[in-house]
Amino acid sequence: MHAQPTDPVDTIVEQWARVRPDLDTRAMEVFGRIFRLSRAMGDRMERAYRPYGISRGEFDVLATLRRSGEPYTLSPRELSATLMLTTGGTTGRLDKLERAGLLRRSPDPHDRRGLKVTLTEEGLRLIDEAVGAGLAEESAALTALDAEQAGQLADLLRKLLATTAE
Amino acid sequence: MHAQPTDPVDTIVEQWARVRPDLDTRAMEVFGRIFRLSRAMGDRMERAYRPYGISRGEFDVLATLRRSGEPYTLSPRELSATLMLTTGGTTGRLDKLERAGLLRRSPDPHDRRGLKVTLTEEGLRLIDEAVGAGLAEESAALTALDAEQAGQLADLLRKLLATTAE
DNA sequence: AATAAGTAGCTTAGCGCTAAGCTACTTACG
């Protein structure tokens, strides 16, 4: 056993142990930390993307289009599904990104109900820079662990996510 | 090496490898999963608290008061700090919980600027049930891992959180 | 060919948060 540094979740667990010693708080040791890390890193990512004039949500739209490969085109429906967003939320993000000139909407030639959303040259250039900045931020945070620990952590999280997130 | 199940983050990492093989996506294997787990479990917790008529944010208020021990009293300021919330956000949560009869606000006898927020009997009863339901939900999700893995995961997350979340 | 059912994307109302600014009060200082 190594000495562990103390974190805010340890404090909360101790408080519960004092007032409700009957509770089994082991699951909180995992999920309490996941919630806090998600929030803290979310804030850091928001800051990392700010120089590019986009929010984290907008980054996700551009990144999804970029990852899909040439011609960097998806339908709003596909974007809604991938981004786990309602159609209303998707409309809002697309509006903002289209106004900024980072993507454009055009009619789907095969289905007159639908649209195609395509990255512009400027959108492609911007996302290719921003994705590097985002990964740099995440990599910096991960230096808290050595390579083996990071790999272990990724594996444990994969197992948990695969089972949990239906 | 064991065969790993595939999860959505693996798919995203593969997509990036195809279109941008120069990127080092190892940090994404950790944080991408943390973001997704946080969202998925957050939704599950929201559902777990719904039978008690409270949201996750409102649960956090009641739980913070409960953990503080008798007489279950804190100032709005202390709650804002613990919950990482602006005073405006705190005011809103307290309004709703006070209307529901789960806590009450009273003047601070030592500082006429301030208030004391105290759990009512009903609030105490409710949070003592709800905290059990919440932990049950988290424990159920965690059965994806055996006890040793869960402990390992908690330790790795502690180390990451202690360094990352300033 | 007519019609019912399904689907795509947009609009609107409502919710919970933040940022900024307010009043009321307290503390520190000359």
Place this chain on the structure above:
DNA sequence: CGTAAGTAGCTTAGCGCTAAGCTACTTATT
């Protein structure tokens, strides 16, 4: 003792999301 600076909690405007409902169009059924 008087004034400046600080602090507590609330209010308001604005933001991004969801849920629900809309129109336009497509697909399946007869």
